[in-house]
Structure formats: C-alpha cells, structure tokens
Amino acid sequence: MNINFDNETILNVEKIHGPLFAEISSLNYDSRRIEKNAAFFCMEGEQQDGHLFIEDAIKKGASAIIGSNEAKLARLAAAYPDRTFVVVKDTREAMARLSILFYQQAYKKLTTIGVTGTNGKTTVVAYIYSLLNQIGKPTGSIGTIGTMTSEGPFPFQPTTPTTPEAPDLHYLFHQFLQRKEQAAAMEVSSIAIEQKRVEGISFHIGVHTNISSEHLDFHKTFENYKKAKLKLFKQTEKAVVNLDDKGMAEDILDLHHGPLLTYSINGHPDADVFASNIRTNRKGSAFLLSIEGRASLVHTPIIGHYNISNLLAAVCTALHTGVIGEKILEKLPKIKGPKGRFQLVETPGNSTVLLDYAHTPEALRKLLTEVKKLNYRKLILMVTGVGIRDKNKMAKMGEAADGQADAYIISVDHPGYRKPEEIVASVLSGFSETNRTNITVTHSRKEGVIAALNLAEKEDLIILTGGCINGCQIIRGKALPHSDETIIEHFYSTQVNQAKSSLKPEAK
Numbered sequence: 267m268n269i270n271f272d273n274e275t276i277l278n279v280e281k282i283h284g285p286l287f288a289e290i291s292s293l294n295y296d297s298r299r300i301e302k303n304a305a306f307f308c309m310e311g312e313q314q315d316g317h318l319f320i321e322d323a324i325k326k327g328a329s330a331i332i333g334s335n336e337a338k339l340a341r342l343a344a345a346y347p348d349r350t351f352v353v354v355k356d357t358r359e360a361m362a363r364l365s366i367l368f369y370q371q372a373y374k375k376l377t378t379i380g381v382t383g384t385n386g387k388t389t390v391v392a393y394i395y396s397l398l399n400q401i402g403k404p405t406g407s408i409g410t411i412g413t414m415t416s417e418g419p420f421p422f423q424p425t426t427p428t429t430p431e432a433p434d435l436h437y438l439f440h441q442f443l444q445r446k447e448q449a450a451a452m453e454v455s456s457i458a459i460e461q462k463r464v465e466g467i468s469f470h471i472g473v474h475t476n477i478s479s480e481h482l483d484f485h486k487t488f489e490n491y492k493k494a495k496l497k498l499f500k501q502t503e504k505a506v507v508n509l510d511d512k513g514m515a516e517d518i519l520d521l522h523h524g525p526l527l528t529y530s531i532n533g534h535p536d537a538d539v540f541a542s543n544i545r546t547n548r549k550g551s552a553f554l555l556s557i558e559g560r561a562s563l564v565h566t567p568i569i570g571h572y573n574i575s576n577l578l579a580a581v582c583t584a585l586h587t588g589v590i591g592e593k594i595l596e597k598l599p600k601i602k603g604p605k606g607r608f609q610l611v612e613t614p615g616n617s618t619v620l621l622d623y624a625h626t627p628e629a630l631r632k633l634l635t636e637v638k639k640l641n642y643r644k645l646i647l648m649v650t651g652v653g654i655r656d657k658n659k660m661a662k663m664g665e666a667a668d669g670q671a672d673a674y675i676i677s678v679d680h681p682g683y684r685k686p687e688e689i690v691a692s693v694l695s696g697f698s699e700t701n702r703t704n705i706t707v708t709h710s711r712k713e714g715v716i717a718a719l720n721l722a723e724k725e726d727l728i729i730l731t732g733g734c735i736n737g738c739q740i741i742r743g744k745a746l747p748h749s750d751e752t753i754i755e756h757f758y759s760t761q762v763n764q765a766k767s768s769l770k771p772e773a774k
C-alpha cells in the first residue's frame with residue numbers, strides 16, 4: 267500500500283522528514299521481525315526504547331519509521347534520506363490508527379465483540395464462540411488460549427498473553443474476513459486498553475464480567491484499573507452488563523447510553539436475562555433460564571455457578587446479535603468451554619485432576635466454593651505464585667487457599683527472573699501457619715504437579731491452579747514448553763510400566 271503520510275490526519279502527524287509517500291507492505295513494532303518495506307513503530311517499553319532500533323529496522327528494509335523522539339528521527343533522516351520519518355505525538359495511537367487503515371477497516375465488516383473483566387474473559391469468549399458458531403454465524407476468537415477461526419485453531423504466534431498489539435489484531439481481523447467469518451469475539455485486557463491496542467475500534471458489543479483487584483503493578487491503583495476497563499464501554503455500541511458485580515456494573519450503566527442487556531445469577535430484580543435454581547455436579551449443570559420474561563429448564567455440560575454467570579454473558583451477546591431466545595436454548599446443551607478452566611481429568615489411579623486457570627484470589631475463592639459441591643475423599647490443592655506479574659497478589663492467593671484443603675502443594679508458575687524460593691515464600695506468607703505437615707513446597711510447576719499426583723489416592727480430587735499461558739513456562743525471558751496434561755499422562759504411564767516390570771519373573 268502506498269501511503270501519503272501528509273494526508274493521514276488520523277495519525278496526528280507532527281512532522282515528516284524525507285519522502286512524504288512510502289510503500290508499506292507490513293507493520294511492526296519490533297526491529298527483529300521487520301520485513302522489506304515495513305513501517306517500524308518506535309515504542310518506549312519497560313526495558314528498552316524502540317528508537318534505539320531504528321537503524322536495525324532500516325537495515326532490514328523498513329521504508330517508514332514512526333516515533334515520537336523528534337531529535338532522533340531528524341538526525342537519522344539526514345543519514346537515510348530515502349526513508350520516511352514520521353514524528354507523532356503518540357506512537358501507540360498512530361500504530362493503532364495506521365493498522366486500521368492498512369487492513370482496510372476489516373473489523374467494521376465483522377460483528378466485533380470485546381469482553382472485559384478481571385475473571386472470566388477467556389471463558390465468556392469461548393462460550394460466545396461456541397454459541398454463535400453452532401447457531402450458524404461463523405465466528406473467530408482471540409484471547410489467552412490463542413486465535414480460533416470458526417474451523418478451529420488458527421496458526422498465529424502470539425506476542426502478548428491476551429490482547430494482541432494493534433498490527434497483530436487488525437491482521438487477525440483481516441484474516442477472519444478472508445475466511446468468511448461474520449463475527450470476532452475477543453478478550454480486551456485493561457493493559458491493552460491503556461496501551462491503545464484497541465484504539466479506534468468501535469465494538470458492536472462490549473461485554474462485562476466482573477472486577478476485583480489485579481494488574482496493580484501496571485495500573486498502580488484500583489481506580490486506574492477500573493477506569494481503563496470502563497473505557498471499553500465508551501467505544502461500544504451495545505453493552506452486556508453483569509448486575510451481580512458490585513465493582514463496576516453501576517459505572518457502566520452510568521456511562522453507556524446505547525442498547526443494553528443485563529444478567530444475573532443472584533436474583534437481581536432488574537436483570538434482562540437471569541438464571542435460578544442452579545444445580546451443578548461433575549457432569550454439568552441444570553438451571554432455569556429466564557429470557558424476555560420466559561423461563562426454560564436448561565441442561566448444560568458447564569460446571570459451577572460462576573460459569574453459569576459467564577454463560578449468561580454469552581446468551582446476552584447472542585441476543586444482541588439478533589438471535590432469538592429459542593434458538594439459543596436449543597444450543598446450550600452442546601456449549602463448549604475453554605481448556606484449562608474447570609477441566610476434569612479422570613486418572614488411571616481413580617482420582618480426579620481438576621485443571622483451572624484460577625490465578626487471582628477471587629477466582630481461587632470462587633473455584634473452591636464450587637469444588638466443595640462435588641464428591642471426593644481428600645482435596646489436594648496446588649497453589650502457585652508467579653514471578654512475571656503482580657507480585658502483591660501472591661500472599662492473597664495463600665490467604666484464599668488457607669484452611670480449604672486437606673493437603674497443599676505450594677509451587678511456582680512462570681518465575682521469570684525471580685527466585686522460585688522468594689515466590690513460594692510470598693504465597694506462604696498468606697497462610698496462618700506455614701510449618702504444617704500438610705504443606706509441600708516445590709520450586710517448579712512440573713515438580714508441583716508430580717508432588718500432587720504422588721499424594722493422591724483413590725477418589726481424591728487434585729486441583730492444579732494457574733498455569734496455562736500459551737502452553738509454556740516463562741523462565742528467565744524464555745518460553746519453555748510445558749503441559750500439565752503431558753506430565754499427568756507420563757506420571758501414570760511410568761507407574762503402569764513400573765508395576766508391569768515388578769510382575770515379570772526375574773531372569774535366572
């Protein structure tokens with residue numbers, strides 16, 4: 267695409283050095299991934315200033331450089347007169363705007379659905395994906411568990427845990443469109459909103475799950491965190507609001523004046539869509555679903571009260587897209603959730619493993635409340651501390667777990683550059699007493715999973731919390747492949763082999 271930077275008022279250009287026009291064939295913010303004729307955005311990160319990599323980007327073929335450091339851009343423009351240097355006020359904003367332009371506003375031709383909230387984004391997106399695709403509206407999804415087209419997983423190496431950077435996001439919208447998707451459901455994190463990754467998009471539907479304290483290392487205060495999430499509802503046409511959430515439901519209702527659907531599982535009198543008489547067991551849940559004043563009995567494979575709340579968010583979303591209640595009811599018995607969220611795995615040892623991504627104190631508390639409704643003999647709970655984000659929540663994770671299980675494994679997830687011993691100590695500091703015999707400490711997730719399995723006997727329930735960021739463990743800047751399921755399989759197959767070899771008669 268040939269771009270005349272002088273014409274693009276949406277980019278808020280302050281000055282251009284070199285040619286006004288540039289041939290652009292891709293967009294990137296990382297010099298290590300620059301291709302010929304790319305536009306390179308110089309971003310100031312946590313470790314580095316992207317302006318330091320301009321020459322690297324030029325050597326790899328960047329045709330335009332976009333950044334905010336006027337002096338630096340002017341100096342390099344003199345050295346590379348054949349390249350376009352664009353000075354902007356806000357590089358992230360310009361990157362989002364240029365991404366929209368470059369991918370020809372692909373998002374506008376899709377029904378865009380943005381889901382935000384502290385817990386439940388991945389789950390709600392998966393339910394929306396499952397519901398809309400079953401109903402016959404081909405839908406793609408974007409979030410922590412990767413990118414999906416209506417046909418299945420889409421090969422795209424994520425560069426962020428949850429919400430892609432703007433060039434990646436608009437590339438995905440464009441891909442969805444080429445594959446004839448009609449809708450895109452995506453997770454919108456508070457960090458992404460603050461970092462303007464979704465800047466300029468007007469979502470058709472904005473969905474709210476709940477809010478509790480998270481990412482305070484980034485936002486500094488809870489108020490800032492909430493303000494960031496609220497911004498999503500300033501850029502959405504229709505809203506879906508959880509009336510059970512005291513944290514920000516009222517705020518959304520105050521600021522959003524477009525079409526609205528609300529939901530509740532706690533009998534909120536004003537909810538448009540609500541669930542009552544919820545009964546849940548290992549196989550799924552049954553409840554009465556009220557839509558447009560009519561109650562119907564629903565059976566779904568989904569387990570746990572909070573997941574019924576997540577399901578209602580998806581039901582409201584489908585209603586907003588124009589699907590009728592009856593059609594939705596038909597599909598709920600076959601709804602599918604994401605991997606690693608209340609995922610039960612029966613083991614050959616006749617115990618059960620529950621894999622769940624609970625990684626906030628509130629999620630852990632809610633998970634444990636639901637688990638107590640299931641039948642089991644002994645409860646073995648693995649709680650992990652994380653080294654890469656929000657250090658302050660670790661003690662609170664310990665506090666939420668304390669007193670809830672028969673045995674605990676305290677371990678480490680994604681240690682990053684932190685010492686595993688320190689991470690474990692932060693989690694343990696939330697326990698009322700740490701030298702108890704029912705606490706086992708390990709220093710890696712793999713060791714933690716094995717320790718939990720070693721403790722398990724027949725009919726025990728083992729909960730492995732945290733874990734699954736893109737199937738890896740982040741250790742000292744590297745993403746090392748990791749899968750709890752593979753460890754579990756290997757653990758039991760080794761046991762079977764050992765048992766078999768102990769049965770063999772000894773060679774004479």
Ligand SMILES: CC(=O)N[C@H]1[C@@H](OP(=O)(O)OP(=O)(O)OC[C@H]2O[C@@H](n3ccc(=O)[nH]c3=O)[C@H](O)[C@@H]2O)O[C@H](CO)[C@@H](O)[C@@H]1O[C@H](C)C(=O)N[C@@H](C)C(=O)N[C@H](CCC(=O)O)C(=O)O
Nearest residue numbers: 295296297309311312313314316319426427428429455457
């Ligand atoms: C903490 C944070 O915000 N990190 C983001 C940041 O990386 P950074 O600050 O480490 O970058 P940096 O190393 O200082 O480099 C600055 C710039 O120079 C560039 N660079 C660097 C080296 C080089 O040789 N060449 C080069 O061009 C980098 O690509 C970058 O653009 O800038 C990068 C893009 O420029 C982001 O992709 C990256 O997100 C990382 C992957 C991340 O983990 N972010 C987390 C905090 C995040 O966004 N999480 C949310 C919520 C998750 C949830 O749901 O809980 C999410 O939406 O994913």
Ligand SMILES: Nc1ncnc2c1ncn2[C@@H]1O[C@H](COP(=O)(O)OP(=O)(O)OP(=O)(O)O)[C@@H](O)[C@H]1O
Nearest residue numbers: 384385386387388389410572607622623624629633
């Ligand atoms: N509505 C909810 N309320 C409270 N806890 C929830 C809710 N939904 C899910 N959880 C808990 O939070 C965990 C994470 O769920 P999910 O992955 O859907 O959230 P998320 O918002 O996408 O988190 P992240 O963006 O960090 O991946 C679940 O495994 C479950 O323990």
